[in-house]
Amino acid sequence: MFTGLEFEAVGLPPEAEALRGEVREFTSKELPADYWPNADFNEGHSPDFSRKLGERGWIGMTWPKRFGGGERTFFERYVVTEELLAAGAPVSAHWIADRQSGPLLLNYGTEAQCRRYLPRIARGECYFSIGMSEPNSGSDLASVRTRAERVRDGWIVNGTKIWTTDAQRNHYIIALVRTSPPSDDRHAGLSQLLIDLYADGVTVRPIRNLAGGEDFNEVVFEDCLVPDDGVVGEPGNGWIQVTSELGYERSGPERFLSAFRVLVEFVRAVGNDPRRDEAALIGRLASHLMTLRRMSISVAGMLQQGGNPAVESALVKSLGNDFEKLVGELVRLQAPPGHPGLERCLRQTLLHAPSFTLRGGTREILRGVIARGLGLR
Amino acid sequence: MDRLIEDTAERIFADHVDKAALDAAESGEFPNALWQVVRDSGLHLVGSPQSGSELADLYGVLRVAGRHAVPLPLAEVLIANSLLDEAGFTTIAVDGVAPWARIADRVLTVDGELSRRFDAEPGSNLAGESRDRVVLFDTERVDLPTDLRERMALCRVALMSGCLERILAMAIDYATEREQFGRPISRFQAVQHNLAVLAGEAAAARCAYDAAVASVDSPGFVHHVAAAKARVGEAAGIAAEIAHQVHGAMGFTHEHSLHHFTRRLWAWRDEYARESLWQEMLGLRIATGGADSVWDFVVDAG
Ligand SMILES: Cc1cc2nc3c(=O)[nH]c(=O)nc-3n(C[C@H](O)[C@H](O)[C@H](O)COP(=O)(O)OP(=O)(O)OC[C@H]3O[C@@H](n4cnc5c(N)ncnc54)[C@H](O)[C@@H]3O)c2cc1C
Numbered sequence: 277m278f279t280g281l282e283f284e285a286v287g288l289p290p291e292a293e294a295l296r297g298e299v300r301e302f303t304s305k306e307l308p309a310d311y312w313p314n315a316d317f318n319e320g321h322s323p324d325f326s327r328k329l330g331e332r333g334w335i336g337m338t339w340p341k342r343f344g345g346g347e348r349t350f351f352e353r354y355v356v357t358e359e360l361l362a363a364g365a366p367v368s369a370h371w372i373a374d375r376q377s378g379p380l381l382l383n384y385g386t387e388a389q390c391r392r393y394l395p396r397i398a399r400g401e402c403y404f405s406i407g408m409s410e411p412n413s414g415s416d417l418a419s420v421r422t423r424a425e426r427v428r429d430g431w432i433v434n435g436t437k438i439w440t441t442d443a444q445r446n447h448y449i450i451a452l453v454r455t456s457p458p459s460d461d462r463h464a465g466l467s468q469l470l471i472d473l474y475a476d477g478v479t480v481r482p483i484r485n486l487a488g489g490e491d492f493n494e495v496v497f498e499d500c501l502v503p504d505d506g507v508v509g510e511p512g513n514g515w516i517q518v519t520s521e522l523g524y525e526r527s528g529p530e531r532f533l534s535a536f537r538v539l540v541e542f543v544r545a546v547g548n549d550p551r552r553d554e555a556a557l558i559g560r561l562a563s564h565l566m567t568l569r570r571m572s573i574s575v576a577g578m579l580q581q582g583g584n585p586a587v588e589s590a591l592v593k594s595l596g597n598d599f600e601k602l603v604g605e606l607v608r609l610q611a612p613p614g615h616p617g618l619e620r621c622l623r624q625t626l627l628h629a630p631s632f633t634l635r636g637g638t639r640e641i642l643r644g645v646i647a648r649g650l651g652l653r
Numbered sequence: 654m655d656r657l658i659e660d661t662a663e664r665i666f667a668d669h670v671d672k673a674a675l676d677a678a679e680s681g682e683f684p685n686a687l688w689q690v691v692r693d694s695g696l697h698l699v700g701s702p703q704s705g706s707e708l709a710d711l712y713g714v715l716r717v718a719g720r721h722a723v724p725l726p727l728a729e730v731l732i733a734n735s736l737l738d739e740a741g742f743t744t745i746a747v748d749g750v751a752p753w754a755r756i757a758d759r760v761l762t763v764d765g766e767l768s769r770r771f772d773a774e775p776g777s778n779l780a781g782e783s784r785d786r787v788v789l790f791d792t793e794r795v796d797l798p799t800d801l802r803e804r805m806a807l808c809r810v811a812l813m814s815g816c817l818e819r820i821l822a823m824a825i826d827y828a829t830e831r832e833q834f835g836r837p838i839s840r841f842q843a844v845q846h847n848l849a850v851l852a853g854e855a856a857a858a859r860c861a862y863d864a865a866v867a868s869v870d871s872p873g874f875v876h877h878v879a880a881a882k883a884r885v886g887e888a889a890g891i892a893a894e895i896a897h898q899v900h901g902a903m904g905f906t907h908e909h910s911l912h913h914f915t916r917r918l919w920a921w922r923d924e925y926a927r928e929s930l931w932q933e934m935l936g937l938r939i940a941t942g943g944a945d946s947v948w949d950f951v952v953d954a955g
Pocket of ligand 1: 307369406407408409413414415416422439440441442465492631632635636637640641
């Protein structure tokens with residue numbers, strides 16, 4: 277009988293748990309006493325903090341030592357990332373490079389690329405952006421139009437990427453571009469290029485979001501020359517490569533912790549003698565959170581075994597994003613007045629909630645991925 | 654969980670539980686033949702000290718039983734046998750109600766009373782499973798673990814988790830066979846998305862169950878069971894609703910077997926306390942710890 281998607285029962289091994297105390301000690305030392313925690317992995321870009329994490333060996337943890345990595349397990353990385361998020365530490369500078377650009381280079385990059393970028397990423401000095409979306413290509417990623425033309429010493433890139441998180445602050449972008457004209461096979465002819473965001477022919481313009489922040493950008497390429505060694509993997513293999521990033525991108529604790537502060541501040545607001553309905557709300561949200569965490573750790577186990585858990589990741593992200601939205605909507609209805617901390621978190625969550633089910637693949641696209649995993653399409 | 658035990662359970666239940674058996678049990682006939690097969694296989698002793706198997710195996714058997722809606726009071730029999738000497742058929746009562754007390758040799762209450770002399774008035778839950786009202790006469794006190802209610806609640810979690818897998822499989826099968834507008838309804842995106850949500854709830858239930866089973870004998874057991882019963886109860890409601898929507902009117906008939914599973918989900922999510930009560934308990938513990946320990950609670954319990 278078909279029994280659904282397999283999430284193997286895995287708990288965190290002791291060597292991973294052992295890191296928890298170290299990370300807590302580190303954050304309590306490095307973050308000021310009156311530090312107001314960030315709600316989200318996207319909030320708080322601090323090269324200084326990233327460098328200190330690098331010194332501790334907490335970036336690139338799973339990578340080979342010869343590239344500056346720690347040869348640790350995905351479970352150990354899991355504990356470090358979840359503790360940083362729970363503390364609301366400013367992690368956005370290195371987050372994407374650590375989570376997916378580094379692993380992408382490890383899987384598909386050349387030895388020279390790995391030597392050149394990975395040690396700097398692991399030191400917390402070198403930051404990457406994701407160059408997938410374009411003005412006319414969102415969910416339909418294979419339709420990207422940014423094109424790269426072969427010239428003598430490399431590729432000339434023209435086109436526009438959009439919604440590129442932190443492109444105004446990061447060093448590089450890995451862009452999905454068309455290297456041969458569209459054909460019957462929509463997924464053919466795409467390639468990934470590693471491009472210096474400070475190169476000639478690249479213009480980055482921040483875009484203001486509805487909450488007033490400027491985190492994402494438009495990135496325009498005008499006759500930008502990318503040398504040959506900027507190609508990641510094989511030219512034409514871009515689709516397979518870009519989809520392989522998604523297992524890393526979608527399954528982590530950042531996909532269900534964006535509203536965690538709201539829960540914490542709600543508990544503070546109701547105190548240690550809550551009404552029954554208040555206790556029930558806390559318990560309900562905790563039951564979701566504990567379950568999501570278990571699922572996400574199970575996916576870390578799949579990554580550890582070298583699998584490509586694209587479907588399971590989509591499922592964790594989809595359930596996790598729905599949960600993040602639920603937190604704001606439910607706590608709002610029961611929030612007692614006169615608690616500035618709670619009010620601040622709630623505002624932040626309610627204003628950012630629309631993005632939870634868009635960024636990293638929309639809810640509808642994720643459900644489609646799951647349906648494919650169920651054999652329905 | 655021992656694979657061999659799980660496979661044995663799967664084989665026996667797949668061979669012996671069908672719609673006719675479910676209908677018969679619901680009409681009040683105890684499934685003697687099935688019970689005999691279970692006894693002959695030794696499945697009724699899984700998790701008991703003399704069996705060499707563990708509590709995790711007991712819950713694992715119940716997950717398989719949930720997949721087949723096995724019409725026996727397996728949770729009660731297995732837990733009773735794990736606690737007492739095996740002396741015939743012992744059922745477990747909570748709030749004065751026990752499955753199949755009408756044919757049981759003994760009734761044990763979750764509060765630690767054991768009786769061989771009792772009255773049993775037949776009754777049933779939403780799924781038509783026997784839930785008999787009992788009045789005990791001679792009772793003896795027995796020492797029971799303090800977390801017996803949690804163990805029983807985890808039994809319901811195990812049953813629901815298996816049951817959720819089954820309705821997911823049924824809904825997928827139905828959607829790929831049933832044609833409308835000239836194609837299988839599984840080709841419609843709205844149907845695919847509903848099934849994706851159903852699969853998510855089934856997977857979440859499985860993980861909540863795993864977390865609770867992994868915490869057996871640890872200090873976090875009660876919290877994990879609370880989280881699992883609350884989360885899986887929520888999953889049961891969402892998943893049953895979608896399974897019925899996908900099955901159309903056919904799934905609303907008595908003839909179709911979907912209701913044997915969905916009605917059990919509706920019944921089991923209420924038994925051994927509905928979601929709201931477990932949520933309150935969990936929430937109260939978290940609030941008592943205070944805001945700055947919420948994360949500790951989530952990860953220590955995790
Ligand atoms: C805060 C934020 C940060 C981001 N950061 C980055 C980044 O760093 N790099 C990057 O490349 N991108 C980034 N994105 C972009 C993100 O990946 C896209 O928003 C997403 O892929 C959806 O594309 P779109 O916004 O163009 O919406 P569209 O694809 O136009 O979709 C609009 C609506 O239509 C639905 N829809 C589309 N196609 C289908 C279909 N086949 N079936 C059913 N429904 C469908 C969608 O689900 C959605 O509800 C970011 C987005 C946000 C909000």
